[in-house]
Amino acid sequence: MQKQKYSVNQYLVESLLNWVKSGEIAIPEIQRPFVWTAARVRDFMDSLYKGYPVGYVIAWRNPDVRTKDGKTASGKKILIDGQQRITALRAAILGERVLNKHYEKGRITIAFHPLEDKFEVSNPAIARDAQWIPDIAPLVSGHEGLLQAHPRYMGANPSADPDKVAQAMTNLTNISKRQVGMIELEHDLDIEEVTEIFIRINSKGVVLSQADFAMSKIAAETRYEGPNLRKAIDYFCHMAVSPEIHEAVVRNDDEFTDTHYYKNIRWMKDETDDLYDPSYVDVMRVAFTSEFNRGRLADLVSLLSGRNFEARTYEEEIAADSFDRLGKSFTRLSNETNFKRFLMIIRSAGFIRPQMIRSRNAINFAYIVFLKLRAMGHRPEDIERFVRRWFVMTVLTERSSGAFETRFEADIKAIASRDFSEVLATVEAGSLSDAFWDVSLVQSLSKSSSNSPIFWAFIASQVKAGDTGFLSRDIRVSDLVQLRGDIHHIFPKDYLKKSGFKRGDYNQIANFVYMQTEINIGVGNKSPVQYFGEIMDQSNGGKRRYGNIASNEELSDNLAMHAIPASVIEMDAGSYSSFLDERRRLMASKMRAYYESL
Known part of the structure; x- marks a missing residue:
C-alpha cells in the first residue's frame, strides 16, 4: 500500500x-x-x-x-x-x-x-x-x-x-x-x-517552479539571514525593472537597509539599462549554478534544507553552509562591477537590445560562465572572449532549450574541473562542425518568424560588423535596432500575397531585413526587379528614391552586408524560392565569420 x-x-x-x-x-x-x-x-x-x-x-x-x-x-x-x-x-x-x-x-x-x-x-x-x-x-x-x-x-x-x-x-x-x-x-x-x-x-492551473520552492525555503529560515536574502533578491529584480521603488524600500524597510545586501544592490536605483533584467528565477539559477556546480534547482532546495545526499539525512551544518554560499554568490551576481561588465560583453557581441535575446537560459548560463571564470581567476580579456563565444554558440545551437538543467549540470561540472579553453573547444567541435554551418544552420533559417533567436543572431552579426541598413548608406543597423526601427520584407509581403504565397512563405527569416521606414514606403509592393531597377537608375545619377546609395559599388556592398545574393536585382515572384535558398546559405556563412571573429 x-x-x-x-x-x-x-x-x-x-x-x-x-x-x-x-x-x-x-x-x-x-x-x-x-x-x-x-x-x-x-x-x-x-x-x-x-x-x-x-x-x-x-x-x-x-x-x-x-x-x-x-x-x-x-x-x-x-x-x-x-x-x-x-x-x-x-x-x-x-x-x-x-x-x-x-x-x-x-x-x-x-x-x-x-x-x-x-x-x-x-x-x-x-x-x-x-x-x-x-x-x-x-x-x-x-x-x-x-x-x-x-x-x-x-x-x-x-x-x-x-x-x-x-x-x-x-x-x-x-x-x-x-x-x-x-x-x-x-x-x-x-x-x-x-x-x-x-x-x-490548484484548480486555477497555477504551476509552482523550483525557484518558488527555493525562495520559500530562504524566506522561512530566520537562523541564516534567510528573510533578508529573500528580500535582497526580490528588491534587486524589481529595481532592475522599476528603479523608482528604491525610495519605497528605504522608506518602509529600515531593517533591510541596514544589511550588507542592501549596500550591495542600492546602485540599482540609478540603473536604466534594460538589456538583462533578471527575474528571481534567473537570479536563483545563476547564483546556485555558479556557486554549487549543479544544474537542478531541486538540489538547491535540498541543500538549503540540510540534505546530505550520501547519508540521506538532513544536517544543520549543510543548511548553514548552503545559505552562506548562496548569499555570497548572490552578492557576486548583484555586484555593480560584475553586472555591468557582463552586460558590456554581451553588447560587444552585437546584442544591444533586450528583444534580441530570445533565450533567458542562454544569457543566464553566459552570466554563470562569467562569474565562474572570474572566481577561477581568468584574465579579463580571456573572460570577455570566452563569454562572447559561449553565449553566441548557445544561441546558434539552441543548447539551452529542452532538458536544459541536465545540460547545465554537465557543462558547469566540466567548466569547474577543466581548463575552459579545452571545454569550449570540445563543445565547438561537437556542435559547430562544418555540417552545422553548411546544413543545420541553413535549415534553422527556414523558419517563418522574426522572433527566432537565429534571426537575431544574424542581426547581432550585422551590429558587430557596423553594417548599414538595407539600401542605406549612412544609417547603421545598430541605429535601427536601438531606435526600434522596422523589420521589412525584401520581397514585399503584399507583392507575394498577390502572387499566391501564404504567410509561412512570405514571413521567412531569409526574407527579413532591417530597413528605414521611408525606404520601405518607397519599395511599396513592387517586385525586386522593379524597385532595384529604380535603384540602379539612382546609382547612375538618376533621381534618389531609396536612401543615399549613389553607385553600383555602394549597392553591391550593401547587398553583401545583408547576405543578399547579387542576382536579387533581376528577381520576381518566380525566383522567390531560389532566392530564399541562396540567402540562407549566405546568412549562415556571414554568421560563421561573425562567430569566428568573437
Whole structure:
C-alpha cells in the first residue's frame, strides 16, 4: 500500500494567525507586494462571516534537521499556497499594513454594517456614518470586547434593535472561530511530487517552479539571514525593472537597509539599462549554478534544507553552509562591477537590445560562465572572449532549450574541473562542425518568424560588423535596432500575397531585413526587379528614391552586408524560392565569420 503523502485538517482562523505570529508557519511572500484588491479582502471577510468555504491553504513541512549537538530540530511549515488569503486575514483582522505594488505600506481597512450584515472597504464617508463599524480589526482580533463595542454602538444609534446589533457583532467576532482547511504535505516528498500535488489541487492551473520552492525555503529560515536574502533578491529584480521603488524600500524597510545586501544592490536605483533584467528565477539559477556546480534547482532546495545526499539525512551544518554560499554568490551576481561588465560583453557581441535575446537560459548560463571564470581567476580579456563565444554558440545551437538543467549540470561540472579553453573547444567541435554551418544552420533559417533567436543572431552579426541598413548608406543597423526601427520584407509581403504565397512563405527569416521606414514606403509592393531597377537608375545619377546609395559599388556592398545574393536585382515572384535558398546559405556563412571573429 502506497504511503499517504499529505493530511487534511481544519484549523481555526485564530490558530492560523497565531502560528504565523509565532513562526510555526512561514509565509514566504510576506515582503512582496500584496496583489489582492481591497474589494477582494472585503468579499473574503464576507464569506467567512457567512460560513461559506474559502478554499484550502497548502503547507509543506520542512524536514527535521539534526543539530550539531546531536538533537533534532523540528521543521517549520512553509505555506506554498494561500499566502494571499493569510495576508488578507492579517491585514483585515490584525490590522497589519501590507505592501502594495508600489512597495508602499498601507492598511486595508474593512468596515461592517451590523443592521444590514454588510461589509465594505472603509472610506471617509463610512467613517463618519455612525451606523457603520469603520474597522472590524479591533473587534474580530479581540482587542475590543462586545461589552464595550455594543453599548457604544447603541449610544450612537439609539433607534437600532439592540438584539439584532448584538447578534451581528457576535457573528462578526466569530470570524476568528471559522475554520480554514489546510493540506499538509509530508516533509520527505521531493519537489516533483510536491509540484504534482499542487497542480492537481490548484484548480486555477497555477504551476509552482523550483525557484518558488527555493525562495520559500530562504524566506522561512530566520537562523541564516534567510528573510533578508529573500528580500535582497526580490528588491534587486524589481529595481532592475522599476528603479523608482528604491525610495519605497528605504522608506518602509529600515531593517533591510541596514544589511550588507542592501549596500550591495542600492546602485540599482540609478540603473536604466534594460538589456538583462533578471527575474528571481534567473537570479536563483545563476547564483546556485555558479556557486554549487549543479544544474537542478531541486538540489538547491535540498541543500538549503540540510540534505546530505550520501547519508540521506538532513544536517544543520549543510543548511548553514548552503545559505552562506548562496548569499555570497548572490552578492557576486548583484555586484555593480560584475553586472555591468557582463552586460558590456554581451553588447560587444552585437546584442544591444533586450528583444534580441530570445533565450533567458542562454544569457543566464553566459552570466554563470562569467562569474565562474572570474572566481577561477581568468584574465579579463580571456573572460570577455570566452563569454562572447559561449553565449553566441548557445544561441546558434539552441543548447539551452529542452532538458536544459541536465545540460547545465554537465557543462558547469566540466567548466569547474577543466581548463575552459579545452571545454569550449570540445563543445565547438561537437556542435559547430562544418555540417552545422553548411546544413543545420541553413535549415534553422527556414523558419517563418522574426522572433527566432537565429534571426537575431544574424542581426547581432550585422551590429558587430557596423553594417548599414538595407539600401542605406549612412544609417547603421545598430541605429535601427536601438531606435526600434522596422523589420521589412525584401520581397514585399503584399507583392507575394498577390502572387499566391501564404504567410509561412512570405514571413521567412531569409526574407527579413532591417530597413528605414521611408525606404520601405518607397519599395511599396513592387517586385525586386522593379524597385532595384529604380535603384540602379539612382546609382547612375538618376533621381534618389531609396536612401543615399549613389553607385553600383555602394549597392553591391550593401547587398553583401545583408547576405543578399547579387542576382536579387533581376528577381520576381518566380525566383522567390531560389532566392530564399541562396540567402540562407549566405546568412549562415556571414554568421560563421561573425562567430569566428568573437
